Amino acid sequence: MIFRHRKRYIPITPKEAPDIKKDLWQKCPDCNKLIYEGKLKENFKICPHCGYHFRLTTKEWINLIVEPGTFEELDANIVSVDPLEFKGPKTYKEKLEEERKRTGLNEALVYGRAMIGKTPSVLSILDSNFIMGSMGSVVGEKFVRACELAMVEKKPIVSICGGGGGARMYEGLISLMQMVKTSQVVGKLKKTKTLYISVLTDPTMGGVAASFAFLADILIAEPKALIGFAGPRVIEQTIKQKLPHGFQRSEFLYQHGMLDQVVPRSNLKQTLTKILTIFAPSQ
Amino acid sequence: MSEMQRKYLDFEKPLEEIEKNISELREIKKRKNVDNQLQITQLQQLFREKTKEIYANLTAWQKVQVARHPQRPRTSDYIDGLIEQFYEFHGDRIHGDDPAIIAGIGKFRSKSVAIIGHQKGKDTEENIKRNFGMAHPEGYRKALRIMKIAEKFSFPVVTLVDTPGAHPHIEAEERNQALAIASNIYQMSEIQTPIIVIIIGEGGSGGALGIGVGDKIAMLEFSIYSVISPEGCASILWKDQKAVKEASEALKLTAPELLKLGLIDEIIKEPSGGAHSQSQEMIRTLGDYIEKNIAELSSIEINALLEKRYEKYRNMGFYKIENQEIL
Ligand SMILES: [Zn+2]
Numbered sequence: 001m002i003f004r005h006r007k008r009y010i011p012i013t014p015k016e017a018p019d020i021k022k023d024l025w026q027k028c029p030d031c032n033k034l035i036y037e038g039k040l041k042e043n044f045k046i047c048p049h050c051g052y053h054f055r056l057t058t059k060e061w062i063n064l065i066v067e068p069g070t071f072e073e074l075d076a077n078i079v080s081v082d083p084l085e086f087k088g089p090k091t092y093k094e095k096l097e098e099e100r101k102r103t104g105l106n107e108a109l110v111y112g113r114a115m116i117g118k119t120p121s122v123l124s125i126l127d128s129n130f131i132m133g134s135m136g137s138v139v140g141e142k143f144v145r146a147c148e149l150a151m152v153e154k155k156p157i158v159s160i161c162g163g164g165g166g167a168r169m170y171e172g173l174i175s176l177m178q179m180v181k182t183s184q185v186v187g188k189l190k191k192t193k194t195l196y197i198s199v200l201t202d203p204t205m206g207g208v209a210a211s212f213a214f215l216a217d218i219l220i221a222e223p224k225a226l227i228g229f230a231g232p233r234v235i236e237q238t239i240k241q242k243l244p245h246g247f248q249r250s251e252f253l254y255q256h257g258m259l260d261q262v263v264p265r266s267n268l269k270q271t272l273t274k275i276l277t278i279f280a281p282s283q
Numbered sequence: 284m285s286e287m288q289r290k291y292l293d294f295e296k297p298l299e300e301i302e303k304n305i306s307e308l309r310e311i312k313k314r315k316n317v318d319n320q321l322q323i324t325q326l327q328q329l330f331r332e333k334t335k336e337i338y339a340n341l342t343a344w345q346k347v348q349v350a351r352h353p354q355r356p357r358t359s360d361y362i363d364g365l366i367e368q369f370y371e372f373h374g375d376r377i378h379g380d381d382p383a384i385i386a387g388i389g390k391f392r393s394k395s396v397a398i399i400g401h402q403k404g405k406d407t408e409e410n411i412k413r414n415f416g417m418a419h420p421e422g423y424r425k426a427l428r429i430m431k432i433a434e435k436f437s438f439p440v441v442t443l444v445d446t447p448g449a450h451p452h453i454e455a456e457e458r459n460q461a462l463a464i465a466s467n468i469y470q471m472s473e474i475q476t477p478i479i480v481i482i483i484g485e486g487g488s489g490g491a492l493g494i495g496v497g498d499k500i501a502m503l504e505f506s507i508y509s510v511i512s513p514e515g516c517a518s519i520l521w522k523d524q525k526a527v528k529e530a531s532e533a534l535k536l537t538a539p540e541l542l543k544l545g546l547i548d549e550i551i552k553e554p555s556g557g558a559h560s561q562s563q564e565m566i567r568t569l570g571d572y573i574e575k576n577i578a579e580l581s582s583i584e585i586n587a588l589l590e591k592r593y594e595k596y597r598n599m600g601f602y603k604i605e606n607q608e609i610l
Pocket of ligand 1: 028029030031032033047048049050051052
């Protein structure tokens with residue numbers, strides 16, 4: 001096995017996104033009701049009316065499940081290039097620049113060492129806010145490095161996954177190959193007895209779902225998250241009908257035996273801690 | 284020129300004209316017993332030259348059309364032409380059999396092989412039966428089942444990729460299309476027997492990759508392989524389904540471009556007017572490619588082969604490291 005770790009310890013500093021909405025009210029995308037922003041923040045960003053879990057940022061995820069001050073980001077400086085010299089209405093470079101400014105992130109995936117409960121772990125977060133959490137070369141590379149780190153340090157890997165964009169169009173087939181790259185490492189996790197927990201968040205679709213996101217030992221999803229392979233609009237065009245309410249949502253997947261558990265955000269840290277404890281080597 | 288009624292694509296119109304003229308001359312020759320053979324021969328020569336000229340300068344979008352040509356040889360044609368005593372397997376042992384994927388074993392030039400491919404129809408009726416080569420989870424699971432059998436007996440696996448994509452449907456989602464594809468990708472990276480993947484027509488995204496991981500990845504000269512269809516890309520990025528030409532260029536989905544990016548290993552040459560113009564020649568060429576590569580891969584010790592397979596994908600990706608301190 002070859003590990004390509006060039007160890008660099010870069011503390012996470014997701015810059016505060018400059019254009020944070022100043023609106024005091026937010027509209028729930030699921031039930032369309034208005035929610036006072038302060039109320040939303042108090043409640044783990046869960047809609048008090050319908051229980052929809054608003055999408056979190058990378059920083060919010062870290063705050064939610066990692067012991068304070070223990071997250072140590074790695075490889076933050078791996079950034080995308082434009083291998084296809086993509087010529088669209090917007091170039092890839094323009095799109096990247098825009099997303100960086102908007103999210104304060106370098107790329108869609110952030111990973112590093114983290115204490116979750118009492119277990120030193122490797123945490124990987126795919127942020128659906130950055131080009132829809134789509135997977136290009138950097139996401140693929142960083143996820144594999146996260147797994148390699150977990151194997152070297154004999155720690156479990158927890159992946160929070162919001163990969164709504166699937167494989168990233170701007171990198172063409174290179175993105176599709178990231179599905180292989182991130183899936184095949186799962187075999188190494190198995191051989192090294194490295195626990196892999198995947199938490200699917202809204203939305204996780206296409207090439208992300210059909211690769212590393214679904215290949216974990218334990219699959220957990222947030223309530224009402226959109227998860228699946230084909231996008232709902234594509235399916236609607238194919239069947240020429242409206243899809244039933246709740247289709248491709250976590251609860252639907254759970255009913256069809258595709259998930260171990262649907263865990264509300266308020267219980268996520270507790271649930272992860274419990275699982276990690278069970279798998280931790282006995283003292 | 285083939286005997287069957289050839290369907291001409293828009294940019295092949297000049298060829299259609301010439302062919303029309305040739306058949307008219309033949310008709311006259313037969314009816315009036317005129318000796319116009321010289322004219323016919325000249326036109327045939329012109330047909331060949333024009334074919335070469337057109338096919339030497341295809342745009343990305345034109346290649347998409349060639350890759351989707353209704354008369355392009357299908358998986359079943361390659362099986363018929365190359366595999367003796369083909370035995371087809373059916374079903375995933377769980378839910379059903381998926382006609383969009385053909386999977387079986389047989390003798391290829393005296394060696395036992397497993398061969399698996401998406402099957403598009405040759406006509407409307409077969410297309411409906413085959414679901415236009417768009418597989419359900421059962422198809423991927425059947426494919427994996429046959430690969431496991433091949434592994435057990437150390438038969439090399441050949442997969443032929445030709446699909447617009449995995450089937451986008453309620454039922455496919457209910458039976459976990461995402462996991463069916465993910466499992467195949469993961470397991471193919473570990474199957475302990477050589478795997479040769481050939482894109483024979485349309486390599487449509489995850490649906491293609493579900494049988495597309497291997498030691499050698501080849502593409503027919505005018506096939507395409509893409510993360511998304513040009514139509515899908517056009518409607519998402521250009522907000523205009525008609526921007527397919529621009530999207531096809533931007534996606535770099537042609538064989539030469541993908542070879543240059545290091546994502547495929549080899550381009551298999553097509554007859555000068557595309558695989559559909561001379562299917563027998565195409566089938567032979569593809570057979571030769573398979574023969575050569577089975578020989579090459581079979582000579583590599585299996586653990587070394589698997590390590591090589593892993594490294595190949597491990598190294599795919601383009602990125603840079605910003606502000607790297609020189610240590
Ligand atoms: Zn709501």
